[in-house]
Amino acid sequence: MDGTARYPAAERMDLVERAHGLSVADPYRWLEDEQDPRTTAWLAAQRDVFAAEQERWPVARWCAALTRLSAYETESVPVMRGNRVFLARHRVGADLPEVMLAENGQERTLLRADPSGLVVLEAWRPSLEGDLLAYQLSSAGTEDAVLHVMRVADGSVVDGPIDRVRRSPVAWLPGGTHYYYVRQPHPGADRYLRRVYLHRVGSDPAEDIEVFGAGQDPTRYYFVTVTADGRWLTIRATTGADPATDIWLADLSTGPLDRPRLWPVQAGDRARAWLHLAPGTEPGGPMWLRTTDGAPRGQILAAPAPAGRGPVPWRPLIAERPDAVLASFLPLTEPGRGRRPVGLVAWIRHAVSEITVHDLRDGTELGTVPLPGAGTAGDFMTRPEGGKQAWFSYTDHCRPQAVLCYHAATGQVSRWSRNSGVDQAGVVVRQIAFSSRDGTTVRMFVVSGTGRPDRPRPAILTGYGGFGVSLSPGYSPTAIAWARAGGVYAIACLRGGGEEGRGWHEDGRRNRKQNVFDDLDAAAGELISAGWTNQGQLGLLGRSNGGLLAGVALTRRPELYTAVVCVSPLLDMARYELSGMGPSWRAEYGTARDPADLRVLLSYSPYHHVRTGVRYPAVLFMVADGDTRVDPAHARKMCAALQHASAGTGPVLIRVAHGMGHGVTAVSRRTAQQAEYLAFLAAELGLPAP
Numbered sequence: 001m002d003g004t005a006r007y008p009a010a011e012r013m014d015l016v017e018r019a020h021g022l023s024v025a026d027p028y029r030w031l032e033d034e035q036d037p038r039t040t041a042w043l044a045a046q047r048d049v050f051a052a053e054q055e056r057w058p059v060a061r062w063c064a065a066l067t068r069l070s071a072y073e074t075e076s077v078p079v080m081r082g083n084r085v086f087l088a089r090h091r092v093g094a095d096l097p098e099v100m101l102a103e104n105g106q107e108r109t110l111l112r113a114d115p116s117g118l119v120v121l122e123a124w125r126p127s128l129e130g131d132l133l134a135y136q137l138s139s140a141g142t143e144d145a146v147l148h149v150m151r152v153a154d155g156s157v158v159d160g161p162i163d164r165v166r167r168s169p170v171a172w173l174p175g176g177t178h179y180y181y182v183r184q185p186h187p188g189a190d191r192y193l194r195r196v197y198l199h200r201v202g203s204d205p206a207e208d209i210e211v212f213g214a215g216q217d218p219t220r221y222y223f224v225t226v227t228a229d230g231r232w233l234t235i236r237a238t239t240g241a242d243p244a245t246d247i248w249l250a251d252l253s254t255g256p257l258d259r260p261r262l263w264p265v266q267a268g269d270r271a272r273a274w275l276h277l278a279p280g281t282e283p284g285g286p287m288w289l290r291t292t293d294g295a296p297r298g299q300i301l302a303a304p305a306p307a308g309r310g311p312v313p314w315r316p317l318i319a320e321r322p323d324a325v326l327a328s329f330l331p332l333t334e335p336g337r338g339r340r341p342v343g344l345v346a347w348i349r350h351a352v353s354e355i356t357v358h359d360l361r362d363g364t365e366l367g368t369v370p371l372p373g374a375g376t377a378g379d380f381m382t383r384p385e386g387g388k389q390a391w392f393s394y395t396d397h398c399r400p401q402a403v404l405c406y407h408a409a410t411g412q413v414s415r416w417s418r419n420s421g422v423d424q425a426g427v428v429v430r431q432i433a434f435s436s437r438d439g440t441t442v443r444m445f446v447v448s449g450t451g452r453p454d455r456p457r458p459a460i461l462t463g464y465g466g467f468g469v470s471l472s473p474g475y476s477p478t479a480i481a482w483a484r485a486g487g488v489y490a491i492a493c494l495r496g497g498g499e500e501g502r503g504w505h506e507d508g509r510r511n512r513k514q515n516v517f518d519d520l521d522a523a524a525g526e527l528i529s530a531g532w533t534n535q536g537q538l539g540l541l542g543r544s545n546g547g548l549l550a551g552v553a554l555t556r557r558p559e560l561y562t563a564v565v566c567v568s569p570l571l572d573m574a575r576y577e578l579s580g581m582g583p584s585w586r587a588e589y590g591t592a593r594d595p596a597d598l599r600v601l602l603s604y605s606p607y608h609h610v611r612t613g614v615r616y617p618a619v620l621f622m623v624a625d626g627d628t629r630v631d632p633a634h635a636r637k638m639c640a641a642l643q644h645a646s647a648g649t650g651p652v653l654i655r656v657a658h659g660m661g662h663g664v665t666a667v668s669r670r671t672a673q674q675a676e677y678l679a680f681l682a683a684e685l686g687l688p689a690p
Contacts, residue, residue, distance in 0.1 A: 008041075008045030008643075010031070010644065012028070012644060013027045014027070019592065020595035020599075021595070024574050028641060029637075031633060031640060032575075032631070032636075034632075034633070043654075043656060046639070046656075049651075050654065053651050057679035057680060058689040062481065062675040062676075062682070063675035064690070065481040066477045066481055069481055070477050070671060072092060072400045073090060074089070074090045074402075075090075075403055075417040075418070076089075076097070076379075077380075078416070080383045080384070083104065084102070084152075086099065086100070086110075086130070087099075095115075096117065096120060099111040110152065111124070117666030117669055119139045120137070120139075120665065121136070122136040122143065122145045123135070123136045123167050124136070125169075126152070127176040127179075128176070132150070132152060133150050134149050135150070136148075136165055138661075140625075141624050141625075141661020141663070142661055143661055143663050144163075144191075146162065146165065147165045147170070148160035158201060159199075159201045162181075165183050168182040168183060169181065169223050169224050171233070172226065173226055173252075173257070174230040178199065178200050180198055180211065180226065181199060182194050182195070183195060183208075185210070185213075190583070191580075191581060191628060192583055194220065194221065195212065198258050212235055212262065217240075219239055220238065221239075221240070223235075223237075224236075227277055228279035231251060231252055232251060234248070234249055234250075236275070240583070240584035240588075241587045243270060243271065243272045243292070243505065243587075245271060246266065247266040248265070249263060249264075250262045263309045266293075266312075270502075271292045271294075271502075273290065273292070275288075275289055276290070276330075278333040279385055279386060281305050282305070283305050286341070287302070287303060287304070288301065288331060289301040289314060295319075297322070297324065297326060297500075298325055298501070299319055300317045301314040302314070302315055302317040303315065318343070318363045324347040324354065325348045325470075325499070325500065326346075328345075328378055329346070330343065330382060332382060332386070334386050340360075343358045344357060344392075344406065346378060346380070350499065351473065351499045352374045353371060353377040353394075353472065355368060355371065355377055355406075357408070371413075372396075372399070373399070377393065378392060389407055391405050396429075397473045397474070398424040398429065398480065400475045426483070427447060427448075427480050429446070430445070430451055430452075431444070431445050431446075435522065436515070438515070440515075442519045442522060442523065443493050444493060445471075445473065446488060446490045446532065447480070447483045447489040448483050448488045449483050454531075456534040457532065458681075458685035458686055458687035459490060459527055459533035459538050459685075460487065460540070462540070462546065463492040463516075463520055463542065463549055464494065464497060464546040465508050465520070465545070465549055466588060468502070470498040470499045471491050472499070476489075479491070481678065482678060482687070485687055485688065487685075494516050494519040495512075496509055510587075510589065511590070511596070511600050514603075514604070516549060517552050517553065517604065521557060524538060524557075537686060539562060539564065539565070539685050540554070540561045540563075540564045541565045541567075542565070542569065543569075544568050544569065548606070550569065551566055551571045551638065552604050554606070554616060555609040555611075558614055558616045558648075559615070562684055563617055563618040563620075564617050564619045565620045566620070566622070566635065567673075568622070568632075568662055571605070571634040572608075572633075572638070573592075573605035573606075574607075574608065576589065577592060579631035580630050580631045581628070589601065606638060610645045613645070616642055616646040616647075617648060617650055618648070618652070618680075618684045620653045620654075620676075621655065622635075622654075622673060623656055623657070627662045628662070629661075629662040653680075
């Protein structure tokens with residue numbers, strides 16, 4: 001599209017509000033209302049603009065390449081219940097996974113995927129005996145799940161539907177007659193408002209008893225667990241995106257299930273924490289705490305399980321490491337006295353996983369668990385009754401997820417899943433380090449066909465930089481397809497993430513958000529100065545919080561990028577709290593209700609930094625109409641602002657996907673979206689299609 005092309009008309013309002021002495025312009029406020037006839041007409045016209053532009057892209061060739069790279073079978077980490085094995089299997093060519101049951105050498109499907117791809121499985125959990133399966137389904141991408149329980153023997157539904165659960169943890173009690181779960185307290189409640197309930201299988205959910213949550217911060221997230229013997233109930237609570245964690249524990253043998261006597265065993269104090277108890281633990285027996293309290297990179301503490309109220313006498317067991325972040329922990333115990341418990345500890349060193357084995361009596365390191373490469377290991381699982389085997393997942397940039405099994409008795413690792421592989425030829429991954437503006441060392445993974453900057457190539461830079469999320473290696477058809485076509489795909493591990501511990505996150509949130517943008521600038525500069533790419537061939541891709549990052553970059557440094565893709569982005573930071581899950585993100589971004597926070601938010605809010613006459617890069621906004629986390633209005637308003645202001649020759653486009661959301665989606669829909677944005681970037685950056 002040339003610079004004379006006209007975009008759909010969008011009324012530009014003279015709307016300026018005063019907040020804390022600041023002027024906040026919002027000329028496209030009306031685009032927040034999806035039902036407004038003006039918005040409907042504008043979106044219809046934008047569809048035509050996008051379709052006309054898309055005609056020049058070889059989307060089908062990118063889609064074919066991505067489809068080939070997605071043609072593999074994977075299995076989830078298994079959940080063992082006696083002689084029954086439950087797992088989710090994603091078959092080759094299937095849009096969504098199915099829940100499978102293996103028993104006595106036979107295998108059958110318990111839950112089949114919706115062939116339309118519109119209904120997705122958000123979560124599932126078998127009862128402790130394995131005769132019941134709780135599962136949660138959502139439709140059209142909304143993530144507003146409905147909970148059901150099926151009888152495994154015949155597939156009949158014996159409980160539900162229970163709505164307003166949104167990926168609730170389900171903590172089964174022995175016998176399968178009751179479970180604890182998390183739910184919005186009433187119809188019409190905000191999505192972030194939750195309570196913990198006790199439910200009796202087969203009863204009316206209106207009769208469920210609220211166990212916990214009243215009087216707590218309304219943006220609290222809860223995770224509930226019950227040990228396999230039914231004795232210990234744990235409730236873990238975090239407030240929105242705040243890392244501070246509170247943990248409550250109840251001995252269910254000493255009180256009624258509907259009024260458990262909960263007492264705190266860990267106070268937040270800016271620390272993340274997870275509590276671990278083995279089944280069969282008596283008061284005075286061992287329990288373990290994974291925490292960042294006093295250890296920004298994480299440590300394991302130990303204490304006797306309490307016999308009553310009072311402070312818990314935690315003692316250090318496995319110390320913090322200076323160069324690795326504690327990512328997960330699993331105690332391996334066996335019933336009976338005299339057996340030595342061991343623990344698996346997963347660490348990430350500069351985003352790459354390592355696993356160590358420790359004696360849980362004194363924390364001594366006994367050895368390491370060999371991994372297939374420089375990738376990501378996680379999702380530890382063992383039998384609910386205990387044992388000396390652990391199952392966990394492994395993936396890296398070039399290998400889809402596989403399930404491995406660690407045998408504590410021998411120290412050996414075997415491959416457990418039967419998943420098919422993919423051709424890894426023609427792709428090399430390197431991790432490089434560089435300095436940010438303030439001298440901080442930042443790292444990124446570079447995926448290319450040669451593994452070296454042999455000449456400037458069309459490059460995609462992506463990052464996230466928020467919420468303590470680590471961009472650890474994971475299989476990426478988009479990265480491989482781009483590299484095999486002759487490009488460079490770079491994943492930057494920016495501050496705000498969790499790759500280097502709690503301090504790394506703290507240095508990229510709220511009033512330190514500028515560090516994230518500086519890190520991204522430095523990553524782009526490194527790709528150019530090292531010869532991987534040049535300024536005319538550099539593109540940027542961001543999703544969700546990463547979409548905010550991309551929006552900031554294109555308004556701060558429009559000359560640096562030739563093309564930018566923002567997927568499900570946050571862009572109006574003055575009003576982000578007023579829609580979606582925004583209120584639960586105040587700990588990450590701050591709040592417009594605070595004068596100092598608002599100044600910080602407005603200092604980078606992309607929507608408020610669009611300037612008329614600037615030569616902005618080509619931009620593609622991709623949103624989903626079912627997104628209940630980030631309102632698509634962010635992208636609508638930003639698109640209108642850029643279409644009005646840009647003097648650049650590249651197009652400014654918006655693409656709305658229907659029946660999709662922010663989270664899990666069908667493979668074919670995800671592949672189609674990826675093919676469109678790769679085709680857009682390739683057209684703007686000059687990369688031939690595969």
